Amino acid sequence: MTEEVPAFNIIEVHALTKVFNHEIRAVDGVTFNVGKGEILGFLGPNGAGKTTTLNMLSTLLKPTSGNATVNGHRIDEEPDEVRRSVGYVFQDPTLDIELTGRENLDFHGRLYHLNRTLRRQRIEEMLDIVQLQERADDLVKTYSGGMKRRLEIARGLLHHPEVLFLDEPTLGLDPQTRRSIWEHIHYLNQEKEVTIILTTHYTEEADYLCGRILIIDFGKIVALDTPQALKAQLKGDVVSLTFESAAMIPRIHPLLEKKNWIRRINAVSNTTNQSSIGNMMHTNQPTAGSPGIRNDPHRTKSATSTVKQTNMTNHPPTAKQLNLLVDDGGHRIPNIVKLADEAAVVLESVELHKPTLDDVFISATGRNLRDQRGSFMDMIRRHRIMRQARGRPTPG
Ligand SMILES: Nc1ncnc2c1ncn2[C@@H]1O[C@H](COP(=O)(O)OP(=O)(O)OP(=O)(O)O)[C@@H](O)[C@H]1O
Ligand SMILES: [Mg+2]
Incomplete structure (x- = not known):
C-alpha cells in the first residue's frame, strides 16, 4: 500500500538455515532485511519454509546455521x-475456546508478567483496536472465525511488540471477513506503527497489504521486491486461451511454440473451482535474470526438476487452458485465433490481462501457487477452524 522509506532495519536476517532430521532443508540460507514500519509478505506454497522462518525469528526454533537480529537483539544471544x-x-x-475473549487476553498478559492495572488497560486498548469490546465476555467458542482471528491479533499485541508476525492471518476465512482482517492489519501498521511480517499463499492478500513481497520456494528466496516492481518485470500481457477439450492442447502447442512474440506458455488445469496453472511447458526466454527474480544455482534438486518440466508430456492431462505471456497481447489476439484455426482446435474463450502476482510466482518458480491452495494440510486446518467455530473438540 503506501510506501515510505524505512528509518532503519528492524529485522536483519543473514544466511538463516534450518535443516530438519539432517535432510529437510526447510529454510535454506535466506538473507533479507525488514525496515521499521514495513509490511513484508512471505508468499509461498505449502512447505516453502514460511512458518519455519518465523519460528526461528521468534526464537521458537534454533537455526541450523545463519543468524538474525530482531529490534537490535540477536536471536541466538538475546x-x-x-x-x-x-x-x-x-x-x-x-485460543482456549472454553474461556472468554477477555480471559484469553488476561492469561496472555500474565505470561508476559504485566501487572493487574497494566493488563486491564492493555486489554481494553486491544479490544478497542480489534473491535471486540461487546463480545469480550462471551466464550470464544461462540465467536466466528474472523472474531477469533481478531482476538488472536489482539493477544499478539498485548505486550506492545515492535514487530508482529502474522502466519496465514486469513486462512479459511470468507472473502468479507478476510477484507475486514486486512483493514485491521493496515490500521495497525499505519496508525500504531507496528512492523509486520505476514505469510500467505493468497497473492491478492500480499498484493493488497504488503509494501514488499518475498517469494519463497523450497526454503529459498526466489524474488523480493515491491508488488509493482515484481509485476513490471514480466513485460507484456497474459493471454488466456480456453479450449473445448484438453486433447486440443497438444495440437496447437507446436504452432504457438514457434512464435517469438510468445515468451512463455503455461498449461492451466481446471480440475478444482479455482483454475490452477500447471507445469510450465515452454519458454522463449529465461525465467529469471531480471532484477529481483533470480536463478539460484543452489536450488534443490527437487525444485530444479519441477521448473524444468518443459515438454508436452508433462502438462496436466486435464488442462483445457493455456496462458501465454505475449508482447503487445491486444494486437496479437487475431494471430492467435488464426493459429487456432490452423490447428483445427475450438476456442471457448480468449482473455487478456496484465501480469498478476500469480504470473510472477510462476515466472520465479515454474509452478503455480494456486495448485497449493487446496492442499491436505490446508483442508485439515480449515476443518479444525470450522470445528472450533462450532465449539466441538478438535482431533489432534
Ligand atoms: N518439526 C519439523 N520436523 C520435520 N520437518 C518439518 C518440521 N517443521 C516443518 N518441517 C518441514 O519443513 C518444510 C517447511 O515447513 P513450513 O511449515 O515452514 O512451511 P510453510 O511454508 O509454512 O507451509 P504452509 O503454507 O503449509 O504453512 C516442510 O517440508 C515441512 O514438512
Ligand atoms: Mg506455514
Whole structure:
C-alpha cells in the first residue's frame, strides 16, 4: 500500500538455515532485511519454509546455521529481548475456546508478567483496536472465525511488540471477513506503527497489504521486491486461451511454440473451482535474470526438476487452458485465433490481462501457487477452524 522509506532495519536476517532430521532443508540460507514500519509478505506454497522462518525469528526454533537480529537483539544471544519485541499470531488456532475473549487476553498478559492495572488497560486498548469490546465476555467458542482471528491479533499485541508476525492471518476465512482482517492489519501498521511480517499463499492478500513481497520456494528466496516492481518485470500481457477439450492442447502447442512474440506458455488445469496453472511447458526466454527474480544455482534438486518440466508430456492431462505471456497481447489476439484455426482446435474463450502476482510466482518458480491452495494440510486446518467455530473438540 503506501510506501515510505524505512528509518532503519528492524529485522536483519543473514544466511538463516534450518535443516530438519539432517535432510529437510526447510529454510535454506535466506538473507533479507525488514525496515521499521514495513509490511513484508512471505508468499509461498505449502512447505516453502514460511512458518519455519518465523519460528526461528521468534526464537521458537534454533537455526541450523545463519543468524538474525530482531529490534537490535540477536536471536541466538538475546532470546528474551527478541520475544519481548515480537508478537506472534500462529498459523493454527491457539485460543482456549472454553474461556472468554477477555480471559484469553488476561492469561496472555500474565505470561508476559504485566501487572493487574497494566493488563486491564492493555486489554481494553486491544479490544478497542480489534473491535471486540461487546463480545469480550462471551466464550470464544461462540465467536466466528474472523472474531477469533481478531482476538488472536489482539493477544499478539498485548505486550506492545515492535514487530508482529502474522502466519496465514486469513486462512479459511470468507472473502468479507478476510477484507475486514486486512483493514485491521493496515490500521495497525499505519496508525500504531507496528512492523509486520505476514505469510500467505493468497497473492491478492500480499498484493493488497504488503509494501514488499518475498517469494519463497523450497526454503529459498526466489524474488523480493515491491508488488509493482515484481509485476513490471514480466513485460507484456497474459493471454488466456480456453479450449473445448484438453486433447486440443497438444495440437496447437507446436504452432504457438514457434512464435517469438510468445515468451512463455503455461498449461492451466481446471480440475478444482479455482483454475490452477500447471507445469510450465515452454519458454522463449529465461525465467529469471531480471532484477529481483533470480536463478539460484543452489536450488534443490527437487525444485530444479519441477521448473524444468518443459515438454508436452508433462502438462496436466486435464488442462483445457493455456496462458501465454505475449508482447503487445491486444494486437496479437487475431494471430492467435488464426493459429487456432490452423490447428483445427475450438476456442471457448480468449482473455487478456496484465501480469498478476500469480504470473510472477510462476515466472520465479515454474509452478503455480494456486495448485497449493487446496492442499491436505490446508483442508485439515480449515476443518479444525470450522470445528472450533462450532465449539466441538478438535482431533489432534
Ligand atoms: N518439526 C519439523 N520436523 C520435520 N520437518 C518439518 C518440521 N517443521 C516443518 N518441517 C518441514 O519443513 C518444510 C517447511 O515447513 P513450513 O511449515 O515452514 O512451511 P510453510 O511454508 O509454512 O507451509 P504452509 O503454507 O503449509 O504453512 C516442510 O517440508 C515441512 O514438512
Ligand atoms: Mg506455514
